[in-house]
Amino acid sequence: MARNLQRAGELAFAKMEKINSEVLTLTYGSIVAQLVKDYEDVEEVNKQLEMMGYNMGIRLVDEFLAKSHVGSCQSFRDSAEVIAKVGLRMFLGVSATVSQWSQDGNEFSLVMEENPLHEFVDIPEHLRGLYYCNILCGVIRGALEMLNMRVDAQYVRCKLRGDAHSEIRVKLIEILEDQYPEDDE
Amino acid sequence: MIFNLYMFNREGKCLFYKEWNRPRKAYKKPEEDQKLVYGMLFSIKSIVQKLSPKAPSHGGAPRFLGFRTDVYKLHYMETQTGLRFALLTDAAADDMHDELRHIHAHYYVDFVAKNPLQSMSDSITSDAFVNHVNKYITSLNSFK
Numbered sequence: 610m611a612r613n614l615q616r617a618g619e620l621a622f623a624k625m626e627k628i629n630s631e632v633l634t635l636t637y638g639s640i641v642a643q644l645v646k647d648y649e650d651v652e653e654v655n656k657q658l659e660m661m662g663y664n665m666g667i668r669l670v671d672e673f674l675a676k677s678h679v680g681s682c683q684s685f686r687d688s689a690e691v692i693a694k695v696g697l698r699m700f701l702g703v704s705a706t707v708s709q710w711s712q713d714g715n716e717f718s719l720v721m722e723e724n725p726l727h728e729f730v731d732i733p734e735h736l737r738g739l740y741y742c743n744i745l746c747g748v749i750r751g752a753l754e755m756l757n758m759r760v761d762a763q764y765v766r767c768k769l770r771g772d773a774h775s776e777i778r779v780k781l782i783e784i785l786e787d788q789y790p791e792d793d794e
Numbered sequence: 795m796i797f798n799l800y801m802f803n804r805e806g807k808c809l810f811y812k813e814w815n816r817p818r819k820a821y822k823k824p825e826e827d828q829k830l831v832y833g834m835l836f837s838i839k840s841i842v843q844k845l846s847p848k849a850p851s852h853g854g855a856p857r858f859l860g861f862r863t864d865v866y867k868l869h870y871m872e873t874q875t876g877l878r879f880a881l882l883t884d885a886a887a888d889d890m891h892d893e894l895r896h897i898h899a900h901y902y903v904d905f906v907a908k909n910p911l912q913s914m915s916d917s918i919t920s921d922a923f924v925n926h927v928n929k930y931i932t933s934l935n936s937f938k
Contacts (some may be wrong), residue, residue: 675899
């Protein structure tokens with residue numbers, strides 16, 4: 610079923626309520642700043658951001674399905690394109706490109722040229738290890754888990770660290786099956 | 795006439811149950827009834843897929859839509875996230891899948907998914923959700 614994902618992404622984005630981007634950028638920035646102050650350890654902050662993202666992702670996915678009207682994906686490749694062209698466009702306003710598929714088709718890279726959360730941000734030397742937008746990795750993991758795919762999503766390149774673009778590597782770990790609940794009587 | 799609505803999450807927990815019209819109660823505790831319905835839906839879904847005459851890759855992966863008897867119809871909708879809706883209406887009612895999609899897209903997404911204080915694995919306590927669903931169902935043509 611050939612479908613124009615770019616168009617679906619644009620349509621879905623158009624339907625969403627908009628917020629001033631500075632309010633979003635500054636709110637996100639203050640979350641990260643507070644986490645840095647509370648935890649002091651950059652790895653721990655990365656982990657907390659990912660967990661926050663996970664809790665967001667498990668909820669966002671229902672809205673995504675309801676508002677984007679994108680049908681079921683036939684393969685992991687399909688899922689990757691939908692995330693990049695529709696999901697990210699709908700919620701973040703920017704789409705990404707999918708590249709560098711692994712041999713077995715279970716790993717891919719999401720490449721983002723720009724990211725509204727990065728605006729005004731400069732990472733100081735003592736926070737070198739921080740993945741500022743790690744929340745996105747959590748969102749992807751949470752959303753896919755609700756769709757029966759257990760994945761691992763990590764930043765491998767980040768524009769704020771001096772790389773040319775931001776890149777998240779997504780790896781499919783397993784496809785979950787429907788479980789019948791244990792009878793506890 | 796709309797009789798009742800069940801909503802289950804992917805773990806089988808009944809998140810929401812509302813009766814508008816069910817004079818005959820075949821259960822002592824609502825939990826038993828809900829567990830029974832979930833078990834039935836789970837089994838039927840599995841059998842429906844096994845009985846399909848076409849291979850899944852050739853357009854043959856069937857989605858269970860519901861069943862009907864001469865007295866009532868059960869309309870079933872499942873989202874890709876494993877949220878299951880079962881709505882019972884009288885046998886003459888039209889297809890209710892659009893209505894179920896509406897409940898999911900407008901009430902579940904807005905009052906449950908987007909509410910950080912509402913856990914996704916407990917029954918829905920949000921008044922907004924309950925009231926909106928009630929108002930919506932009672933306003934449908936098929937309600938009477």
